[in-house]
Structure formats: C-alpha cells, structure tokens
Amino acid sequence: MPVTEHPLLVELTLRAGARAHEITSACPCGAAVLADRPDATVVRHAGTVAKAHAPDTDPAGLAPRLALAAGLPGILLPPLTPTATPLHGRLVTFWPYGTAVDPEDPDTAPWEAAGILLARLHRTPAPATLPGMRGPAKAAHAVARLRAAGPHPAVAPVLSAWRALPAWARAEAPMPHTATLCHGDLHLGQLVRHPAPDGPWLLIDVDDLGVGVPAWDLARPAAWFACGLLPPEEWSRFLAAYRAEGGPAVPRDGDPWDALDVPARALTVQTTARAVTKSVAQGRSLDEVEQCLVDACARMGFVPPQLAADSAK
Template structure:
C-alpha cells in the first residue's frame, strides 16, 4: 500500500501536540521526541508515534457517531484499568479521516511467546464484559466482529487468482455453514455485553511504564454483542492446533476465575464458543488466502492449519446456534 505522506505528517503533528500539551508546561517533562515514526500503516488504520503519544487515523468510511461513542466509552471511569484511555486532540480529522490520540504503551513482544500475558488478557476481557452498558456514553453501536468476517470474505472474493487456490472452496463452504448472525445478516442472538470485538494479543499494551499493568487498546470494533466473540480467536487457534492446549486452559481458566459471562463457570464451554470460533476460523483463513495470493507465496504452517479447519467445518451441519 502506497504511503500517504500528507496523512503521516498530519498524524505526526497530532501525536506531537498530544505528547506536549500546552499546560501545564511540565506535563510531558522528559518525553522529548524519544521514540517516533510510523507504527502501522494498514487499511484499517495508520498509527504514528511521537514520544509518549501516538496518533491514529481510523479507516476511511468510519461512522463518526459510532467513533465518538467508542472513544467516550474508552475514556469513561467504568473502563479505567481495562481500556487505555484516549488523549485530547486538537483536530477531529486528518485528510478526511477521523483521528484519535493515545498514550504510548509497550506492546506484547512476539519474540517471547512464553511470556505472553494470556491470563491478564482473559481477566481484562472478563472485566470488560461485566461492565454494565446502561449509563455508558452512547448509544454504543453493535460490536463489529461479524462485520469483520464479512469484510474478510469480500477481500477473498476480490483477490485476483484466489479462486484457483484449493483452499478457497473450503473457506466458502465453511462460510455458508455459519448462521446468519455470524455473517452480520441479522442481529446477534445475544447483544447485551460490552465487547472488544477484535481481541488478539496485539491489542494489549503495558501502560504507563514498560512494567505497568496490561490494558486493552483499539476500540474500533468496540460495542454491544456476544462476549463469546472476544474468546473466539484463541478458541479457534486451539481447535486448529495452533494454540497449545495448556495455553488455552490457562486463558479459559483465568476468564472463568474472573467471573467472565461468556461461558458457564463450569463444564463444557463449547456450546457458547462454537459459532464464534468457527466464524473467526473463516475470517482468518480468508485473510490468509487473500494475502498469500496477493504476495504470490504459499501458505505458511499456521495459515494451512486454519484453512484445514475450514475444510472440517464445511462437513458440519449448516444450522448452528
């Protein structure tokens, strides 16, 4: 994707202003300009850092009303210690795209998978799901998890040459076996919990220091929905053999220990997790095929595992809960 230099300059200005607020003068003492540059530049958002602040240009076409509601929820006292709160910004948009500013936090280190904060993440999700929705700024829109599955399937259909890949048919077949709510065709059967909507380990940072507490970030998909969706990606990875059983057990155990409402406190969790996990498998496989086709490369081991999972899903009954 070609970089928009004017967008990057505008985001750098927002991040600089957020890192150096005009009052009080000592508010950012010592932050200087240490650490900077483009942290991400993808279709879903562009992120630029300046010192202790980052600025994000959200995806083109972002609903401005829903965007403001999500930012207001992230700043609400009920979410303190769960979601990273936004910083004030001097401008509402850059190059026609909504912009937000955030404190910089230390992300999960992909080079140390054994230190991944699975228990901490599960506890944060349980706390998020337990936040009472009434009284929060709003109206809080629906959680966008199912919409992301639709977007992944659209991207697969539009990827030149993807139709020829032997795994594509299996992904489409698995997609057709999802219920209508998981394909964003009708409202979800359950839509009463505050959900992150796109949980994975990349949505965690330590703040305010490198050894501070973990917090959830990225509220672009935040909304009311089925809390099981936030557990679906780890569940899908476990079912595909990508996530070790002991890690899944730690994650699920920590969620239950924190009284998370997505699954029963005891017994089999899969009646609640089955459909969301299948949907996330379809989403992951569709994106893997689209990206691999565009890059002209073979699927890697993890990508093959999720495509194989779609082939298994395709043999299951169409009518799910």
C-alpha cells in the same frame, strides 16, 4: 519504521509531536510509525500515540466508543482526548503510549491478564448509546475480499465453512444477544502495559467495541486452540482466568464449546480468508500455518456447527 513523505503520515507525525509537547517539555523528540495499514495508521512521538482510523469510520459510532474508553480506566486504555479530529479524510485520536506484547517471547504472553480484562469488560453495563460490536461485520468483509481476490484452491473450503454458519455470524441477521459489552477484535496485540514499560495490562483499540455476543471475544484464541496453533496450556490459562473473574460468555464449569463453537468457526474463516487473500496478492503459496487454517475450514464442512451459540449467554 521511519516516517515516509506520505501526507497523512507527515501531518499525523506533526500532530503527535505537538500533543506530546503539550504534556511535557522534557520530550526525547523523535517519531516512529507503529502501523501503516488501510484500516489504521499509527504514529508514536515519545509518550503520545496518534491514530488515524479507517477512512470509512463512522464519527457517530466512534464517539461513544471513545467516551466509554475514557470512562473505564483499569480495563481500557483511556484516550488523551475523548474526541476525534479530522485529518486528510480520516478521524484521528490521541492515546498514551503503552508497551505491547512481545511477539518474539510467547512464554511471557499475558493470557491471564487477557482473560481477566475481558471478563471485567463483559460484566460492565453497556451504555445505551453504544452501537453493535463489529466482529461479524469484519469477518464478512474478509470473506468479501477473498471472493474478489481471484481463483485459488483454498477458496472453496473457506466459503463452504462460511456458508454453514448461522446468519448472525455472517453479519446477515441481528446478533442473538445484544446486551453484553464486547471488545469485538480481541487478540494479544490488543493489550499494552501502561504506564510503560511495566504498568498493568490494559485493552486497546475501540474501533470494534460494542454490544453483542460475548463469546466472540474468546473466539480467536479458541479457534487457534482448535486448529492446533495455540498450546492447550495457554488456552487453559486464558479460559480459567476468564471464568474465575466471572466472565458470562461461557459456563463457569464444564464444556465451553456450546457457546464458543460458532464464533470460533467464524474467526477461523476470517483468519483464513485474510491469509489466502494475502497469498494471492503476493503471488505465493500458502505457508504451513496458512495451510493448517485452510485444512480446518475443510474439516468444518463435515461437522455442522453447534447452533446453541445462537442463544448465547
């Protein structure tokens, strides 16, 4: 994606280039925009990535998250500098470039690596200064945007599934477990190889990192599996790797769904809410995958959630 003339992108590109040249003068100059969304603008210059975080990012919350990433090499990609700098009303951080998962080649998806890294993260003692994991708050934000998007036939089943969840999963009450270090937004897009292109896999994106219910980090692939969007073999690879590494979110053996049911439902609602909101904004019908998610929310209304997750591991 070429760099546009948006002031934030222009300045972010300049800063990424300057940071890259501090690291090495042997720089194959050229910048690329990796993401340009309301919640994140990301620019790459050679081996350096500059990220402008969401405008409402709390500096006091981001600081301990960056410090933790700097202190957990082998699990989290460490930042090039452990502090953020302001730019056009946004906080900017700098990172080494890593090779992302190829979305066009699902057979090479690193499900085992994701499970292992997640288990190691969950087993790491959480610093006392770390804030709460932001997963439930992001789900609540997605639902709030859906409510504001306007009328749509899918809104009713999505909101019905949402209201059936316990208050903590809707970010309306404290999480029942706040001692485990969690990623907060785990999916395959949060893994990169570093050093690029074929170094070990590491987790990225610390914006939602914090303490909370560890099953939340398994919830997105669990939800995809439950909705028929993730093949059973891939779900099994991920879950088996997590369990073999001693991950605490689910029992080591037997049925994991007592722990996973509520978070998986919440992530299904979040994903569906985002999909419906996007379709309304674009004035189009739901595609096949989006309709599958809506159907899953409708089914949830007939089966109450397993509230055993309230006493998560």
